Amino acid sequence: MVFLDVHAIQPVPPANINRDENGSPKTALYGGARRMRVSSQAWKRAARRELELATAGFQASQRTKRLPEILAADLLEREPQLGNRAAEIADATVTALFGAKTPKKNGRAVTEFLLFLGSAQRVRVVDVLLQDVERVLKTVDNTKEFTRTINEFKLRDVVNSGHPPAVALFGRMIATDPTMNVDAACQVAHAISTHAVEAQFDYYTAVDDVDEAADETGAGMIGTIEFNAATMYRYATVDVRSLIDSLDGDRAFATDVAVEFARAFLLSMPTGKRATFANNTRPDFVLLSVRTDQPVSLVGAFERPVLAERYNGEVVGYVGRSVSALARYYREQDALYGTAPAFHTASYPAWLGDEHDQGEIRGLPISQPLPDGFAATRDALARLIGIEHE
Structure with missing residues (x-):
């Protein structure tokens, strides 16, 4: 077992990153206190976008209900003579592969649930279908015969291999056919504030430019936006062995993906109300911990809400x-259970270290720049994976 735990302390200014059904910032009760909260779903999407947009060479992915439409467009681009039959083939293929019905919505074929596929996987599906397009056209109108065709073409193997990093990390669930599922190699916690928060409100007005030019008084629009601000604890973990399995046993690639996920997770930010608040912060403190026992969240450090620090x-x-x-919680947990990380590295600004002995936070490594920390983590994972498979 090899796990990469990612811990971060991140200050967030006035923001409404992740809203509930009423438009209010999401919160949670923890340790008897109201905390600012950002859901794991919100941060996973942000991390996935960061991972694929900022990492060269990583296969892109799409999670969509519109796979039949996209697949039909791919078929038409390769074989324009298919015409309207491209849509028939795409609909039948998606139904045969995933058991997903494709009802029409606004004239478009959409599936009942989201499907998660890599762009290269989609290309390979089209390659296989066009290898014997005459047989495909001959059987597409007969569900039983077409399913037999798909099975003989081994299209399921195409979709169950060559996963992009995002599918391997975040997983895929197909309720209608569990054989198409992919176990998620990463877990992402809901981020919460380390301290209690209270709701705050921004009363705003918008000026009507034409009224202003005519010297008319009054606002063109008024409103209220709820927000809060906090210092947050963020946590995610990657099961490297599971990641290797989902990446077809490629250990070197899995190591790169695990570290690139850590980078993307740390540098990403959900986009809720970003234009209004510009809350584009990065973590002030990062701890990367490689463990061979089990993943360990450190959220218990904040079960008792942190109180604001005072100086003079x-x-x-x-x-x-x-x-x-x-x-403190990090070192006490390992002391209590008799465990220790196989490797860890930390990154934090000088002023944080200056508040502790000789610039070092007790129980943690001396800070190093985050790029160096990523490189050292990659080396540690590579060593451990190599030992495991000898």
């Missing part, structure tokens, strides 16, 4: 005390 009677924020609480 003035409030100086939550980051310092949040990092101290995390570091």
Whole structure:
């Protein structure tokens, strides 16, 4: 077993990153206190977008209900003479492969649920279908015969192999056919504030430019936006062995994907109300921990809400005390259970280290730049994976 745990302490200014059904920032009760919360789904999507847009050479993916339409367009691009029959082939293929019905919505064929596929996987599906397009056309109108054709073409093997990093990391669930499922190699926690928060409100007005030019008074529009601000604890973990399995046993690639996921997770930010608040922060503290026992979240460090730190009677924020609480909990957990990480590295600014002995936070490595931390983590994973498979 090899797990890569990613921990971060990140200050977030006034923001409404992740809204509930009423438009309010999501929250959670933890340790008896109301916390700011960003759901795992919101941060997973942001991390997936960051992973695929910022990492050269990684196969892109799409999670969509419109796979029949996309597949039909791919077929037509390769074989324009198929005409309207391309849509028939695409609909029948998606139904045969995933057991997903394709009812029409606004004149378009859509599936009942989201399907998650890599772009290269989709290309290979088209390649196989066009290898014997005459047989495909001959059987497409007969569900039983077409399913037999698909099975003989081994299209399921095409879709169950060569997964892009995003599918291997975040998994795929097909309720109608569990054989098409992909176990998620990563887990992402709901991010929560390390301290209690209270709802805050921004009363705003919008000016009507034409009224203003005519010297008319009054606002063109008024409204209220709820927001909050907090220092957050973020956590994710990658099961590297599971990742290797989903990437067809490619250990070197799995190592790269695990580290690139950590980078994407740390540098991503969900886009809720971003234009209104511009809350584009990065973590002030990062801990990467490679474990061979089990993944370990450090959220228990904040079960007792952190209180704002004061210096000379003035409030100086939550980051310092949040990092101290995390570091203490980290070393106490391993001492309690008699465990230890196989490797760890930390990145944090000088002012955080200056508050501790000789610039080092007790129980944690001396800070190094994050790119160096990623490189060291990649090396540690490679060593451990190599030992496991000898």
